[in-house]
Amino acid sequence: MKLIIDAMSGDNAPEAIVSGCVMAAREFGQEYILVGKEDTIRGLLEQEKAADLPISVYHADDVIDMHDDPATAVRRKKNASMSVALRLLRDGEGDAMVSAGNTGAMLSGATLVVKRVKGIRRAALPPMLPCKNGHVLLVDAGANTECTPEYLLQFAYMGSFYMEKVMGIKSPRVGLVNNGAEDTKGDPLRKEAYQLLKEAGDAGRIHFVGNVEGSDVPKGVCDVAVTDGFTGNVMLKTVEGVASFLMGEIKNLFLTNTRTKLAYLLVKPAMGGLKKLLSTSEVGGAPFLGISKPVFKAHGSSDARAIRSAVKQAMDFVNADVVGEIERNIDHMTL
């Protein structure tokens, strides 16, 4: 397998990207193309003493950053590392593309250059949220502000394939995020989507568990939480905000007095587990679902270890052939 890696995008690029790629090459083998400023990358590879590893460098002059307009960045900056990496993927020079860059630019770039699977209306970028006893895939969580019932049906299928084939969850439970559990709940979008998901569930194609409320998702009642990108974005950010607020309050609580400070010292080793649970760097990133070849988004703030995790997940994504599974089922996923 050959992975195409955008070496220049992300908060810690290019150092963390090159270093993470070297970690992955040492740990998992496979071949890699690092795309970006050739001299810089070669210098970093030398520092990493990585001359013997199967890593090649493909030069690209420019970089897309967080200030570039997502909708037009890849089209305007043709020589940016992200744009070049996407074209290499399109042209079959590698099996998957990984970038820690501007999410919106990646989404529109992947759609423009690599294209969606035929029949897929919108690509989605679903993050994994921590929940009781595991993780839940939130699809969509921001890419698509306005959705039709058909988009939600496609998100349900794609999320289900991903959780089954990449995350190894047998018959993933798919829930529709709604303002109540009863099957008559919701706005017209939810009501129509409910019917489509129910039909897909009744036909045995997905494991639909019905409507789920915001409070149910952290309880782990479903493996895939389906929603429009507006609501998904608000949910995702609310989870982050509440977790950060509560962790801050707990920290303050430990600073109350000498007794609580002592308590903190006693509980500190166990706190690592909670931090790990809430940390995104353990999960590494998220796939673009619906693009015709594997494109994987690493977190913008990724350090080398997170890049290594993202590369590993991209490999799993390729091996699981999620794209093929979407293509084989596309007739059930379109109205």
Added chain:
Amino acid sequence: MKLIIDAMSGDNAPEAIVSGCVMAAREFGQEYILVGKEDTIRGLLEQEKAADLPISVYHADDVIDMHDDPATAVRRKKNASMSVALRLLRDGEGDAMVSAGNTGAMLSGATLVVKRVKGIRRAALPPMLPCKNGHVLLVDAGANTECTPEYLLQFAYMGSFYMEKVMGIKSPRVGLVNNGAEDTKGDPLRKEAYQLLKEAGDAGRIHFVGNVEGSDVPKGVCDVAVTDGFTGNVMLKTVEGVASFLMGEIKNLFLTNTRTKLAYLLVKPAMGGLKKLLSTSEVGGAPFLGISKPVFKAHGSSDARAIRSAVKQAMDFVNADVVGEIERNIDHMTL
């Protein structure tokens, strides 16, 4: 002031309601009408040795419970305590009505019997969420699944009046919940609402601080978070779910080993503050904003102390004359 209290609705009715009313009467004075089964209520008042308090009883045979259809309950069960209490309020027999009953039935009942302020399109029931350094009013959080930009404008004004006049927050900061902070973000509803809120802010009528993300709300960046009832419901439930999930994880963390169990004993007294912060019984309930007379919802699970808090808040709601403030500003609130 005279408060009309639905004595029969809520998980702990009638005992907790009568007891909470007695607590309020002893602490705050004022007059009360308890509405419900006369014999039962009089028996409870005797137990509470409340014969000398200014509490009268108004008989009502029936009760609306959680299984009644919210849309039709008050119309169908004319002799239910909630229905009778709402009619007493309409007819000027008291200054405010408090119930811990079926929220949906209260909303449609209040709209049907007491009516909305002329010009107000939808009443809202905004809960208070804990956030850094205080609370934020989330309006709307479930009553109105589908909203127009005008509804959101009205929610912003009503929420702002409530936070200023009842909660004593000078020039409350109003934020529009959106999928990004930039002023071009959102679906058409958000984009149009943004313009309306901006105009109201520019005119100095509300203190509009722009778009806020789900992660900003727990940080306390605004005092009033404006959203449609669908998104608000998902947000509110997500906050509850994440808080409950994290508190569970922290509890597990303290059970890890002997050291962490010892840590728990040391930190336990300080934990009370955090629990209080997350507890709803300290806040007591929420007002229906937009109804032409003060109607106040106590939590369904209210104990006597929570009922006392809800009664106190209802008094503050009357004294602050939020309904009058809405009436005086209605021209700015309608398109």
